[in-house]
Amino acid sequence: GAGVSQSPSNKVTEKGKDVELRCDPISGHTALYWYRQSLGQGLEFLIYFQGNSAPDKSGLPSDRFSAERTGGSVSTLTIQRTQQEDSAVYLCASSRPRTNQVTETQYFGPGTRLLVL
Amino acid sequence: DQQVKQNSPSLSVQEGRISILNCDYTNSMFDYFLWYKKYPAEGPTFLISISSIKDKNEDGRFTVFLNKSAKHLSLHIVPSQPGDSAVYFCAAKYRDDKIIFGKGTRLHILP
Numbered sequence: 001g002a003g004v005s006q007s008p009s010n011k012v013t014e015k016g017k018d019v020e021l022r023c024d025p026i027s028g029h030t031a032l033y034w035y036r037q038s039l040g041q042g043l044e045f046l047i048y049f050q051g052n053s054a055p056d057k058s059g060l061p062s063d064r065f066s067a068e069r070t071g072g073s074v075s076t077l078t079i080q081r082t083q084q085e086d087s088a089v090y091l092c093a094s095s096r097p098r099t100n101q102v103t104e105t106q107y108f109g110p111g112t113r114l115l116v117l
Numbered sequence: 118d119q120q121v122k123q124n125s126p127s128l129s130v131q132e133g134r135i136s137i138l139n140c141d142y143t144n145s146m147f148d149y150f151l152w153y154k155k156y157p158a159e160g161p162t163f164l165i166s167i168s169s170i171k172d173k174n175e176d177g178r179f180t181v182f183l184n185k186s187a188k189h190l191s192l193h194i195v196p197s198q199p200g201d202s203a204v205y206f207c208a209a210k211y212r213d214d215k216i217i218f219g220k221g222t223r224l225h226i227l228p
Binding site: 033 | 121158159163220
């Protein structure tokens with residue numbers, strides 16, 4: 001079956017412009033995560049959606065970052081007034097609902113490589 | 118404050134030998150630990166995990182060891198193969214499923 005898909009795969013933008021990054025999770029996966037990986041850094045947690053619960057936004061670095069998830073499926077990460085330090089690979093992951101206290105594996109998309117000039 | 122630390126940015130190992138990747142954590146509330154493998158231009162893929170109630174989990178060539186008193190875990194790959202060359206991320210999670218990743222270790226398997 002199809003895995004997690006992200007679009008665009010690459011995005012070059014000018015400083016100050018807004019960008020939208022899209023994630024299509026695996027069908028049936030109720031949990032969706034956004035991470036970013038800056039050059040030489042690890043995976044930085046940004047935001048986490050689980051079903052109909054309020055999202056965990058604790059990782060968003062500033063109020064220029066926001067994300068939404070429509071209909072419990074597709075998610076969009078929006079970065080307003082982009083800065084050069086926003087340049088990174090933005091990764092989306094999804095997982096099945098957690099059952100019986102068993103952690104479900106996260107499946108990652110290929111990422112969107114964002115370059116802010 | 119980095120809660121999951123991978124202090125070796127890179128590691129080179131001869132093909133056929135054992136690769137040992139290390140990870141330290143600071144938060145004693147973590148209850149589950151995972152290792153992910155990442156090739157260039159691809160998303161990370163899950164490799165192996167271990168619950169905090171265990172000290173060892175083995176899956177084929179991959180074994181993860183957990184030392185809770187030292188807040189340390191390690192991934193052993195034996196024997197190492199060329200296809201194992203990748204970046205390996207250690208990760209840990211709270212009960213609410215938010216997963217915290219380390220910075221990764223780049224493993225080079227030498228012919």
